[in-house]
């Protein structure tokens with residue numbers, strides 16, 4: 001099969017020397033990952049700023065463990081000027097100002113940001129109750145325990161990585177396939193290869209092989225960057241199932257791209273139509289936000305996009321720690337997509353520009 | 355000798371245009387065959403039907419006794435094709451390009467590199483195809499057609515973009531290939547090229563073959579005048595007109611041209627006057643046959 005190997009080599013070199021393709025398939029998605037992942041990595045929930053007017057013993061003399069909890073959501077600043085403090089709250093620079101006179105804790109707030117002021121009031125209500133209860137000298141009877149439904153270590157990076165990777169694979173696969181096919185036809189390479197004894201499916205197989213290889217490199221780079229301590233992605237136990245998952249997804253994208261490339265007469269048409277498919281697919285496929293939050297009808301529509309199935313499968317094995325068998329349905333759907341799109345592409349396929 | 359190509363009454367229309375309108379031809383094994391004709395005559399379409407790139411609307415064609423349409427993989431290794439428009443893998447160097455094409459036919463890299471040398475592109479081996487000049491790209495395209503040493507070679511205007519040196523070098527290459535017994539079919543607009551290279555030519559216009567045969571036979575069949583030019587001032591116009599067998603005279607000051615159908619009498623008379631210095635004699639050429647058959651006016 002040396003003609004297959006040299007075709008694949010030729011196509012790989014053609015890809016590697018194409019600066020534009022390298023930028024759009026490798027650099028740009030990584031840049032997105034670094035920027036968006038970087039934003040989330042630095043972002044702790046913003047703390048509300050609270051002014052202490054004079055001394056506030058109920059805050060200052062809190063037990064250390066309670067103080068640590070409060071400090072996670074509130075940031076205290078001392079102020080001796082009462083009027084200036086109230087003015088700052090009025091302007092919205094601070095969420096609240098507190099003062100204590102004897103047993104009375106007064107919380108000054110502004111209705112401008114109701115969510116913030118509500119949160120702050122709730123915090124102090126809890127604080128006062130805890131202080132009352134401590135003063136009674138009896139252990140508390142009821143306790144409230146808040147538990148997040150996700151795995152406690154789940155961070156935004158773990159949603160972002162599979163989503164952005166899916167988007168990167170989809171655009172690389174679809175643009176790569178559709179524009180390559182149109183270029184081959186308009187530049188006359190297809191008809192020239194038709195006159196060589198190599199079957200045309202070998203030519204396509206070589207191109208698909210190169211694309212699959214590029215996709216694996218994309219995946220490795222993505223996971224490599226995301227798992228760096230700064231970004232903090234933690235891979236689930238069966239993460240390696242992402243490899244067959246990615247291959248199935250890319251096959252589906254390539255088939256869709258070839259379908260577009262078979263139909264389109266010009267490079268512009270191919271790029272335009274690919275864009276029209278890729279963009280909505282990236283949004284509805286859940287690459288940029290969590291599609292599970294979307295209305296039901298939107299979620300149903302999103303099922304027609306292969307990227308949706310790739311994303312949900314990748315989330316399962318990369319992040320949620322589900323077993324290999326859990327993604328078999330997704331892989332099946334993706335292969336089905338690939339098969340159907342290929343069959344249609346073969347029917348639409350044209351050798352000649354005119 | 356067995357016929358390598360047999361085409362009978364080929365027809366192909368594009369809408370209202372009859373690109374090929376009843377072409378019948380045969381090419382023998384080892385023959386060097388030329389197809390001549392003005393732009394849009396149907397040369398490329400005829401070639402592409404024979405190569406198996408396009409399907410004729412009607413008519414029959416066989417190559418090595420087999421039908422080239424639908425695509426016949428058993429036929430393809432035996433033919434080499436240079437298409438009128440060069441087509442390459444993107445962003446490969448000349449050497450990589452030729453090696454890749456060679457590998458499609460199982461040709462080792464070493465042989466592909468030798469072919470690069472043959473078409474004089476060794477210096478450009480590491481240049482990406484996008485940066486080759488028009489003529490260099492043309493030579494690479496020809497090399498791609500020849501790299502697997504096919505028994506039958508189709509060349510569509512192979513020398514169109516070549517400089518005089520490259521043209522002569524390519525002629526040598528093609529002659530050498532032909533001498534090995536391989537069959538060559540080419541189209542060209544250069545009549546001198548057809549005259550020197552081709553055993554037989556077919557002149558085609560508006561999709562029909564107007565005449566075919568050996569170039570010399572076609573020229574002889576044309577009852578064309580010979581033009582004898584003498585350096586200006588050697589002979590006056592009146593003296594020239596008095597010579598035997600003269601049909602017409604033109605004098606542009608630099609040289610005086612005598613048109614005649616009896617060149618031997620004119621030359622003998624010139625010799626008698628000692629006026630042979632700098633004489634040039636031009637017989638009819640294939641170009642005259644071509645123009646006679648296809649006319650002089652431009653056509654779309």
Ligand SMILES: Nc1ncnc2c1ncn2[C@@H]1O[C@H](COP(=O)(O)OP(=O)(O)OP(=O)(O)O)[C@@H](O)[C@H]1O
Pocket residue numbers: 354368371372373391392393394395396397398399400438
């Ligand atoms: N794909 C096509 N679609 C429509 N018309 C075509 C097509 N290919 C060729 N033609 C027409 O068929 C006629 C013959 O074209 P062809 O390319 O065979 O000419 P040619 O003899 O090779 O000319 P040239 O010397 O310019 O290469 C022309 O009138 C051309 O316009």
Ligand SMILES: [Mg+2]
Pocket residue numbers: 397398399438510
């Ligand atoms: Mg032509």
